[in-house]
Amino acid sequence: ENEVVASMSANVFKVQVAVGDKVIAGQSLIVLEAMKMEIPIESPRDAEVAEILTQKGATVSTGDVLVRLK
Template sequence: MQEVKASMAGTVLNVMVAEGDSITSGQELVMLESMKMEIPIEGVEEGTVAEVNVAIGDFVNEGDVLVKIK
């Protein structure tokens, strides 16, 4: 199972996927805001979303698991 992690600390602006969604490599999964910049978090391989661990407005730290892909 692939874990998609936060590349830096920030606030979740948007979650573009839900459990059960099929994704493609490079697809944006979550949008973070950090230091007034928007940082897209992308999947690195195709698969199906197994878990979404964040919601809009959540604060995440670098390395936190945002989405799990199977």
């Protein structure tokens, strides 16, 4: 699984990683905000961040690709 997607429609509250970062399974990559709740989007596996496809303040929809891992 190389693509990490939005679990719901929301606003991007925080981007917590940068391209090239090594991440571990369960680490929060992006924090979404919807209905005044913060929803962490976590890495499904140990990996390296290859690409970030969103930014703070962006609006995303369910299924949008947020981060690509390698």
